Amino acid sequence: MKDKNKIIAGLVVFIAAITFPFWFNLGKAAPAPELVLTAKAKAAKTCVMSTEFMKANHMQLLDVWRHNVVRRSERMFVSPDGKLYDMSLSNTCLDCHSNKAEFCDRCHDYASVSPYCWDCHIDNPKGE
Amino acid sequence: MKNSRRRFLQIAGVSALGLGAKPVLNAFASGGAEGPGYHVAKGEDARSAKQWAMVIDTRKLQTAEALEPIIEACNKIHNIPTGIENKNHEIKWIWETHYHNAFTDKASSFLDEAVENRPFLLLCNHCENPPCVRACPTKATFKNENGIVMMDFHRCIGCRFCMAACPFGARSFNFRDPRPFIKETNKEFPTRMKGVVEKCNFCAERLAVGKQPACVEASNGAIAFGDLYDEHSEVRELLKENYTIRRKQTLGTEPAVYYIV
Numbered sequence: 580m581k582d583k584n585k586i587i588a589g590l591v592v593f594i595a596a597i598t599f600p601f602w603f604n605l606g607k608a609a610p611a612p613e614l615v616l617t618a619k620a621k622a623a624k625t626c627v628m629s630t631e632f633m634k635a636n637h638m639q640l641l642d643v644w645r646h647n648v649v650r651r652s653e654r655m656f657v658s659p660d661g662k663l664y665d666m667s668l669s670n671t672c673l674d675c676h677s678n679k680a681e682f683c684d685r686c687h688d689y690a691s692v693s694p695y696c697w698d699c700h701i702d703n704p705k706g707e
Numbered sequence: 708m709k710n711s712r713r714r715f716l717q718i719a720g721v722s723a724l725g726l727g728a729k730p731v732l733n734a735f736a737s738g739g740a741e742g743p744g745y746h747v748a749k750g751e752d753a754r755s756a757k758q759w760a761m762v763i764d765t766r767k768l769q770t771a772e773a774l775e776p777i778i779e780a781c782n783k784i785h786n787i788p789t790g791i792e793n794k795n796h797e798i799k800w801i802w803e804t805h806y807h808n809a810f811t812d813k814a815s816s817f818l819d820e821a822v823e824n825r826p827f828l829l830l831c832n833h834c835e836n837p838p839c840v841r842a843c844p845t846k847a848t849f850k851n852e853n854g855i856v857m858m859d860f861h862r863c864i865g866c867r868f869c870m871a872a873c874p875f876g877a878r879s880f881n882f883r884d885p886r887p888f889i890k891e892t893n894k895e896f897p898t899r900m901k902g903v904v905e906k907c908n909f910c911a912e913r914l915a916v917g918k919q920p921a922c923v924e925a926s927n928g929a930i931a932f933g934d935l936y937d938e939h940s941e942v943r944e945l946l947k948e949n950y951t952i953r954r955k956q957t958l959g960t961e962p963a964v965y966y967i968v
Binding site: 627628632639643649650651652653654657658659665666669670695698699700703704 | 742751853860861892894895915916
């Protein structure tokens with residue numbers, strides 16, 4: 580066991596190298612994006628579900644929407660407070676949230692997720 | 708019983724599997740459409756049938772000009788790319804062809820000239836026994852409870868087995884991004900992307916809100932649409948009174964598009 584020092588030195592270098600990205604970026608976290616609501620979204624006050632639910636679960640909800648619309652021809656969404664909505668990403672979601680760049684993209688870029696919804700669904704149904 | 712190291716690892720492994728399986732099972736179990744406080748349903752105006760069917764009265768559609776507005780209506784509302792120069796890349800939902808190409812098993816040598824020279828409107832037959840559905844490995848093509856053979860573009864992997872299986876050439880593959888070829892985008896309906904197969908959907912999105920398919924609306928009464936298994940439907944009335952033919956009937960796919968000649 581004459582190599583103890585070499586091993587410890589090697590370990591220190593290894594741990595330093597492997598943790599480099601963490602301490603190099605310490606305190607430099609990008610600020611959470613600010614989302615902009617359109618006037619229409621502000622006026623509506625509530626989304627199809629509560630804001631907390633939408634923040635955490637909009638992807639699961641959209642998955643339910645796409646499955647039920649395409650595969651079961653169910654297009655009507657009844658929200659907890661009894662309001663009816665047409666289950667459509669382009670025509671219902673983006674009707675209110677017509678500012679995709681400030682509302683959807685900012686968060687998606689921040690979280691580094693790139694959903695391919697927009698390859699088919701047209702992102703600004705109002706043509707603004 | 709003496710505990711060996713092997714025995715301990717076996718028990719640990721099975722226990723870990725049990726713990727790990729719970730969230731996975733939960734994820735699978737949450738397939739229903741009932742969520743926290745919400746539920747989904749069909750619209751009140753939604754039209755339903757056992758098997759939607761179409762009867763095309765070709766006597767009222769004698770010329771290519773008569774077919775144009777019908778094809779145009781479909782192309783426009785479904786964002787179908789037109790004007791792709793390469794014929795192999797064309798996207799067709801509803802199109803016209805010559806009698807001999809439409810009814811390959813019916814062509815005799817000496818035909819009624821009026822019928823032989825008539826243009827025929829072709830579209831997906833929404834077969835009662837669709838071979839494309841059997842061929843699709845991902846169930847992206849499926850038959851819904853209305854008898855419409857539907858495409859789920861979210862699931863299509865572009866393998867084109869369905870195209871090989873379809874004896875009617877009713878399916879088109881997007882070899883390229885269709886968006887540059889759509890003259891006027893209808894913002895209500897999605898476009899498709901490169902790498903998926905697409906086809907006529909009998910305007911499932913219009914039936915869901917109580918409307919007729921676009922081609923039926925644009926045909927000025929030359930095309931009828933209704934439930935094949937409803938004795939009093941418009942299509943059944945027409946089938947009772949007229950001699951009709953179907954495409955490639957001998958294959959047994961039971962096409963749901965009938966032609967009055």
